[in-house]
Amino acid sequence: MTIDPSNVVVIARREYVARGRTRTFKATTVLLVIVGLVVALAPVILQYFDKGSTGTTIEVSVGDSKPTVDVAAALNALLNVSPTAATTGGSGGTGTGAGSGAAGSQAPQYRVVTTTDIAGARLRVADGKSGGLLIVTRNAAGELEFAYATKASAIDRTSLLVRQAAGTIAVQDRLTSAGIPPIDQAKLFAGPTYTVQAPDGSAPTGPSSPDGFVNQFAGGFVLAIVLFMAIILYGQWVAYSVVEEKSSRVMEVILGAATPFELLGGKVIGVGALAVTQYVIVGIPATVALLLQPQIAALVLGGTAGSIALPAGISISLLLAFGVFFVLGFALYAALYAGAAALVSRTEDINQIVAPLTLVAAAGYLVAVYSSTGLLDPNSKLVVIMSYVPFFSPYLMLSRMGAGLVGPLEVAVAIAILAVSVPLAIWVAARFYSAGVLMYGQRPSLRLMVRVLRGRA
Amino acid sequence: MALVLENLTKRFGSVVALDGISFRVAPGEVFGFLGGNGAGKTTAMRIILDILKADSGTATWNDQPTDRAPRATWGYLPEERGLYPRMEVLEQLVFLANLFHIPRREGARRAREWLDRFNIADYATRRAEELSKGNQQKIQFIAAVIHEPQVLLMDEPFVGLDPVNVALLKEAFLEMRNRGATIVFSTHQMEMVEELCESVVLIDRGRVVLGGTVRDVRRSTGRQVIRLAVDGDTELTWLAEVPGVKVVRPGLDYAELDVEQSVDPETVLRAALDRGLRVTQFLIADPSIEDIFIEKVGRRPTEIEHLAGVAAAGASAA
Secondary structure (H helix, E strand, O other): OOOOHHHHHHHHHHHHHHHHOOHHHHHHHHHHHHHHHHHHOHHHHHHHHHOOOOOEEEEEEOOOOOOOOOHHHHHHHHHOOOOOOOOOOOOOOOOOOHHHHOEOOEOOOEEEEEOOOHHHHHHHHHHOOOOEEEEEEEOOOOOEEEEEEEOOOOOOHHHHHHHHHHHHHHHHHHHHHOOOOOOOHHHHHOOOOOOOOOOOOOOOOOOOOHHHHHHHHHHHHHHHHHHHHHHHHHHHHHHHHHHHHHHOOOHHHHHOOOOHHHHHHHHHHHHHHHHHHHHHHHHHHHHHHHHOHHHHHHHHHOOOOOOOOOOOOOOHHHHHHHHHHHHHHHHHHHHHHHHHHOOOOOHHHHHHHHHHHHHHHHHHHHHHHHHHOOOOOOOOHHHHHHOOOOOOHHHHHHHHHHOOOOOHHHHHHHHHHHHHHHHHHHHHHHHHHHHHOOOOOOOOOHHHHHHHHOOOO | OOEEEEEEEEEEOOEEEEEEEEEEEOOOOEEEEEOOHHHOHHHHHHHHOOOOOOOEEEEEEOOEEHHHOOHHHEEEEOOOOOOOOOOEHHHHHHHHHHHOOOOHHHHHHHHHHHHHHOOOHHHHHOEHHHOOHHHHHHHHHHHHHOOOOOEEEEEOOOOOOOHHHHHHHHHHHHHHHHOOOEEEEEOOOHHHHHHHOOEEEEEEOOEEEEEEEHHHHHHOOOOEEEEEEEOOEOOOHHHHHOOOEEEEEOOOOOEEEEEOOOOOOHHHHHHHHHOOOOEEEEEEEOOOHHHHHHHHHOOOHHHHHHHHHHHHHHHHHO
């Protein structure tokens, strides 16, 4: 089989131009640009909507129970306790704004106010203006009693936190009643130092804090999503393009001028180039937004620039690996999508014939997601082995690399295996393609595929 | 310098598409490739073009296997017409020319020239799907000739065109021949064969039934045909009394009679005049290609086309 590279270029060019002009391409590009910007600016957007919100209001009525602790301040300290900074400035009064020092620049989750108007407070809870009302009374035995009025259920997170806080307040009240002098409340309710360890006492492998989690997430995981989307979306484009040529019968004209191999190669390259174009169009504004996030945040939220940290999980070497996996992974899948699509003659049949490929792609993607979010141990045998298998390695090696679990050698081995399997996939696809392109009206079956591969069709 | 097919065979599963086909097309000739689609014409053309591989036998052009000739040697108008529906006409032609290594600018120039010539210059920037069937077909024809191939393989180039466009296409056809191209085309319009072809080959069920120059083929049957028209008599019942003469095609304007070799055609004329009839037309000719087709294949060409559809479906299902 001789290959005329200029024909490959001509076909790729047509594919690129024709597909780039379609409404589908333009629509998806616009959509993806918006998605990219939203994702890049998500922290700013979230904070913008949180700005001015002072969190859920919890009203407290102490009546004539005369608790020995400032219930509102204690509740405020206990509810707004943060794992990183557990000190509050609760100092009597109503306790409003007492949680301002709770979690860095973040607004406090709860705002605690005292009230004497129980009926009014109940109305506010019913209206949803307040999250709940805690009524403190003292019974005949001298014990504090708590009643919590809320629209949420008893096992709602807030309800549980309030209950926990009530217990702590009750203990403190009993201690004071028993004659033990009250200690500084801020110190009393401060969270203790608490770490999670691996069985051998070393630091745990998983993310230790939500921030660390976000970084790992952003590293391999986002890139795996991008890759998966490219393979599914653009692989389908290749498949559609093949079937369009078949159903419009233009295929035979083209085959008079070019070999099936050239046609296949040109298609994959053309659509691949378009994919890269779309990703660049989407990537540039998203990257700019990401880099300018501090400035944008300053502009939108007020305050000084630099208050928001960038996710630090993306490195140059990871991006390079992503580039290689993107190109090879796309070539592998796109060639097979084209080969499979050549076996059907109507666009309605495409989904059916490419379903196995889409399933394989989705499987690799899901394992990558599960292992990078900790649902699946990224060091388990299954994940390690799968990260070398060509169909899965683009996702898995990438996410493992993003998590910092593999060295350059392992990545290189996975890339080498993938690189070898691409020509093999193209050979198989070209086989399907040259047999399939002139085949009309047949129902694709496994037998047919086997026969095609053995060159008997 | 000739296109030679030798003993080509091709099977699709249990269906034999070509059963040892051999014929020779002289260079610069207009060659009629006759027979229904199911007869194996399309398969033979695809083998010549290296779209399909033959099971055995050879196809050669200038003593070289056809698959070794550069693709630009061939211009192909397939039986199943196809253009990119959403691509503009001019762009489409430039793309196809480009596949034959004609630079885009030159391709555009040639495409415009052809469009102009076929009176469809206005459609250059229209999408193919917006064009009528006839106009699409003209585009398809241009696509097949834009790179000035040495050999043109055309499956039913005239079907679906109105008489004005048939004339345009015929003219283009002959011009290609005058430029030195060898033209192989199939058609079911037998008068087209008589008008354009120097030689023909007729195949049926994958075998060559007969072949040669149109003249030789028409004379080969050893029969003669008389066209006879008599004023005021379309029935011609009296012909039953003339031995060795048969009405093969009665008609209102004239009837076609089959006359045995041993019978002098003049006996028919004499018989008419003896009965006092006014003869308005009397013509002695060789049998038409259509008659020979029916005689050899047993069906009319158009009927074959219908059967061919069934056979083609069977072949691809195998």
